[in-house]
Amino acid sequence: MASKGRIKEMSVKNFLFLIKKLNRQGGFKQIKILGGEPTLHSKFGKMMNILFKYVPQASLFTNGLFNDRVSLIIKKHVPKLQLIINIMTPAYQFNTILRQKIAARIREFSPFTITALSVIVNPETDTKTILKTVEADTLKYVQSIRIGVSNPIMGEKNTYAFRNFPHIGKKVLELISGFKKIKQNLIFKMDCGFTRCMFTDGQYKILQESGIYYLWGCFQGNLIGCLDVQSDMKAITCYSLSEAKKEDLLKENIPTVEKRLFLQQYLYQEQHLMESCKDCKYRKGKEKCKGPCIGFKMNAFSYANRGRSNKISDSSAL
Ligand code: SF4
Numbered sequence: 001m002a003s004k005g006r007i008k009e010m011s012v013k014n015f016l017f018l019i020k021k022l023n024r025q026g027g028f029k030q031i032k033i034l035g036g037e038p039t040l041h042s043k044f045g046k047m048m049n050i051l052f053k054y055v056p057q058a059s060l061f062t063n064g065l066f067n068d069r070v071s072l073i074i075k076k077h078v079p080k081l082q083l084i085i086n087i088m089t090p091a092y093q094f095n096t097i098l099r100q101k102i103a104a105r106i107r108e109f110s111p112f113t114i115t116a117l118s119v120i121v122n123p124e125t126d127t128k129t130i131l132k133t134v135e136a137d138t139l140k141y142v143q144s145i146r147i148g149v150s151n152p153i154m155g156e157k158n159t160y161a162f163r164n165f166p167h168i169g170k171k172v173l174e175l176i177s178g179f180k181k182i183k184q185n186l187i188f189k190m191d192c193g194f195t196r197c198m199f200t201d202g203q204y205k206i207l208q209e210s211g212i213y214y215l216w217g218c219f220q221g222n223l224i225g226c227l228d229v230q231s232d233m234k235a236i237t238c239y240s241l242s243e244a245k246k247e248d249l250l251k252e253n254i255p256t257v258e259k260r261l262f263l264q265q266y267l268y269q270e271q272h273l274m275e276s277c278k279d280c281k282y283r284k285g286k287e288k289c290k291g292p293c294i295g296f297k298m299n300a301f302s303y304a305n306r307g308r309s310n311k312i313s314d315s316s317a318l
């Protein structure tokens with residue numbers, strides 16, 4: 001609901017306009033409520049009332065640190081409203097008292113709605129600390145864990161290099177095996193931006209055997225019908241491309257916006273190929289890896305072009 005820039009909150013009027021427009025023109029399958037921290041919106045209750053007049057189900061991405069007033073609002077809408085709790089916050093990772101409060105919210109809502117945890121990894125992620133903070137008592141109440149990779153914003157600097165991709169795969173496997181030791185029947189979902197070359201064949205086999213949902217690289221082929229709407233009513237395809245191209249949903253209809261954003265993303269994808277991807281068996285084979293997150297790739301490309309090369313080489317990826 002919040003976007004980088006001046007408008008801190010989406011207005012109730014625009015929210016209603018958007019939801020009605022989505023209903024008329026969108027044919028959406030899923031609604032995700034994101035922030036910042038969406039429960040801090042001054043009209044959170046009113047917006048949830050509007051939302052569930054028009055949609056059957058939505059996911060709320062939250063840090064789990066909401067107060068009792070917000071808790072009552074959420075209770076009014078479960079099980080239609082599902083919770084995804086981000087445990088990568090300093091509050092959860094480093095503050096025992098706040099972590100206990102978040103764990104209490106997980107226990108509170110778990111009997112009434114689907115409750116999942118969200119974890120983001122990069123090559124430096126301290127998986128031991130993450131696993132240490134999530135206690136068995138909390139995990140007992142959680143159905144699934146979403147694992148994301150830290151995708152950069154296009155136009156900013158990449159924080160890790162292509163050569164470090166295998167470290168990311170290692171972190172993912174450490175988390176999966178660590179979480180499974182605590183609770184065997186957890187469901188894992190991997191977000192966009194993971195690539196096949198982040199994983200060795202052995203690690204890949206474990207992912208397959210664990211029935212983990214993944215799609216390599218950018219989810220481009222599935223992006224039609226997937227829009228992020230910022231608080232200023234500008235639509236983007238995803239956070240990573242949030243500074244690249246925006247379309248104004250107050251002025252344009254949804255199918256037009258989707259087509260324009262998809263086309264732009266398709267062009268980014270097709271016109272720039274990292275050197276390592278060119279002859280990669282995983283790009284052409286049945287695994288259909290689409291290459292790294294477009295934000296990562298385009299940052300690497302612009303870095304390469306600051307020198308003489310017009311190629312995106314492995315070493316230019318940082
Ligand atoms: S560019 Fe693709 S991989 Fe990167 S965040 Fe967007 S959808 Fe995900």
Ligand code: SF4
Nearest residue numbers: 195197277280289291
């Ligand atoms: S296509 Fe590129 S990103 Fe994907 S596995 Fe091959 S080298 Fe890695």
